[in-house]
Each structure stands twice: as C-alpha cells, then as structure tokens.
Amino acid sequence: MKKFKDYLKKYGPRLGLLVACAAILLGITQGRAEGEAIAAKDAAASMAQPIKQASTGIVGWLEGIYGYMFRYDRLQEENEALKVELAETKVLLRSARDAERENERYRELLGLRDKHKHLVFESAKVIDRSTSNWSRSFTINKGEESGLEVGDCVVDSSYSLVGQIIELGTGWSTVRSLVDADMRVGVLVGEGGAAAMVVGDFALMQKDRIKLGYLTGEAQVLKDDVLLTSGKGGFFPVGLVVGTVESLHTEAGGQVEYAVIAPASESGALTQVFVIKDFNIVE
C-alpha cells in the first residue's frame, strides 16, 4: 500500500498537470470562435476526409451490389410504382400551371405584390455519420470555402428539413440532425397554421423521431398533419417540410399535450443534401 501511495505521489501531480495543461490549451483554442473549427481539428478533419469519402463510397458500392442481388424484385416493384406516381404528378403539374396563370391574372387585377421564394442552394454529399450514441449529426463535404455559415439549414431534394450546420471547417461541415436531442425548430401545424415548436428528445432520438411541444390551447393537432417551418428566428425559411404527426400523447398529469413526429427526410439514408446559404421569401 505504501508503494502505491508513493507511486501516486510521484506521478499523480505531474500527470495531472500535464492533462490539465493539455485540456486548458485545447479548451482555449476551441473557445476561440463559436462554431468555427480550431486549426488542429480542421487539419485532422481535412486529412480524414479522403478516408471518410472512400469508406462511404465502398459502403455505397457494397450496398448497391447487395441491393442488386437480393432486392432486385422489390426495386422493380418500386420502379413501377414510381412510374405511376410520375404520371399522376405530370397531370397535377399541368393543372397547377393553369392555376398559376389564373393566380397571376388575379394578382395583376388586384395589384398584389408578387409572392416569391428565392433560395440559394449549395449541393453537398454526406461523407460521415455521427459516431456517438448521445447525439445525431453527420458531416458533409462542403465548408466555409463554399460560403456556408454556422446556422445554415440543410434540406433534402424534396425540400424536407434535414438539419442545421453547427460546425465549419475547410471542405467539411458538421450538421446537427433534425432528430438530435438539442434541435429546436419553430413550426406551423394544422389547418389553421398554429405556431408550435419541434424539440429533440433523447428517448425519441433513438427511434429517429422528434417531439412537437409548446402547443397553444387553440392549436388543433391531428394525426397525419404536416408540419412546416414557421420561418421565425431567421435560420429556417418558411415552408420547409419538417414531418408528419405520428401520434398524440399527454404528459403525466394530463395537462400538457405533445405529439410524436416522423421526420419527412430519412437522414440516416441520405447521401446528397442541399444547404440553404441564403433565402429571400415574400409571402
């Protein structure tokens, strides 16, 4: 026991000092700028990027082979279903064009300002996914050199919200996923467009779900209601699809209502995303 105490006395303080110095140094450099990666982290991430891209490519290639070998029939069925959906969409598009022209005429008649949505996109590839069980994030292959900023929102090809950039480097950015426990998004819900808040929940995060909370008394939420971003706060443009109401619950005590939301985007399966660098919306 004495030897053990002597050993602790001899090495404990020295090693403690070494660890403290390293932690302080790393802490100071990390605290330099909110969201902007430190030089060491930036260099490490940039060096690891080719490896990440290669491993993602190999995994994608193997999944493709697996899909071709074992999911061929299902893919063929899906292809047929998509062809039908495409034909239906074309019919809808034609009627939408007619409606748009009619709408324009009415606008001119009433002298209303033109309603438009201008979004500036940056296409990016997902090169890595979160390795932690305690958060959900992923890395994309575009960074500050592409004009991205911390807080920019990320969507998929169908304008569904995927997440938000939380950290930037050269040639890479970290995106906090929509289902992460720290995510907060203002949304409009129901036919009346009542304002509410989508918040990440740790228990739901494991099931890739989010929670709709802060419901006001007059808000009527029904199953299968679609949630759209409210645009409040300035980070998210209005009208992005967040998800649909999967189930409704009441918290213990029965006073507070909340809903479980299935996100519209499948962030776990995405390979291509779009960062909204800038937006200008006139409603």
Added chain:
Amino acid sequence: MLLDLINIRKVRRAIVYFGLILAALFFQNTILAKVPILGVTAMVIPCFVVAAAFFEGGVWGCVFGLVLGIFYDLSLAGTSLLFTILLPIIGFASGSLVMFFLNRRPLSFFLVSAAALIITAFCQMFALLVFSQTKVLPLLITGALQVLWTLPLSFTAYYSCRKISGLDLSK
C-alpha cells in the same frame, strides 16, 4: 552523439502505440459507428486505454489516454474536452491498479474495462442529464447497451496491446 541520448526501443514502442491509436480511431469511427444494435453502437476507445495501461503501466497509460483523448475529441462534433480529461485518468488509474493490486489476466482486464466503460457512459450522459433535463431511464438504457455491446469487443484491445508489449503471461 544525439542518437545515444534517445532510447530507440522506447521511441519504436511509442510509434507502434501511435499506430494503435490511429487503428483504434479508425475501428471506432469507421466500423463500429456503422453497426448500431437497437440504435446503440459500441464504444471501444476506453478499452484501448485500459489495455495500454495494463501492459505498459500507469504513466504510459496516462499518456496513451491523453493522446487518444485529444484525437477522439477532435474527431467528434462540438467542442467537448471530455475524453481529453477522462481517458488519461482511466489510463493512470487502471495502470496503477495493475501495478499494485491486479494481475494482467483477461478476467482482470474485463472487470477494469467494464468499470471504465461504465464511468465513460456516465460522463457522456451527465451533460444531457443536468443541462438538457433528459429523462433518466432512456439515458441509462443507452449507457447500459453501450457497455454491453462493447465488452465482447474489448478483447481486441487486450490482445493487440499484449502482442505489442511482448509480455509472456505464462511465466
């Protein structure tokens, strides 16, 4: 002259352990992270620190933990210092234990690894528990699954460090 001052054996061993750090990071971030079971992935990093400390002692364990901790923190999103601080402590503590109280057999390693993994899981859930006011049960389940999935894999760390150290446990 200068070469006489350098202990080549130690330098060579340090290089090999640095290679092990890179291998551990690759194993954790590229392979294990892509295999979630019930939504939870294994977390083998602390086991490598315990294994290094088991065969090289507390001081080497601490330094190994510090370097691995810095690299692992850099590889994670956000600005956490958790592993930079926690892994050297785990390395020094497990190295000290094995130098004075425990043998280097797989069972001892298994027990110390389990303790290290439980401490790591607790530290990881601490911020969520305190600052995000997350419910305790989901956190405990995630932590328990993380420990459970990692324990069978911990022996990859044990046998790789045993091989590097060249220690013959049969004597």
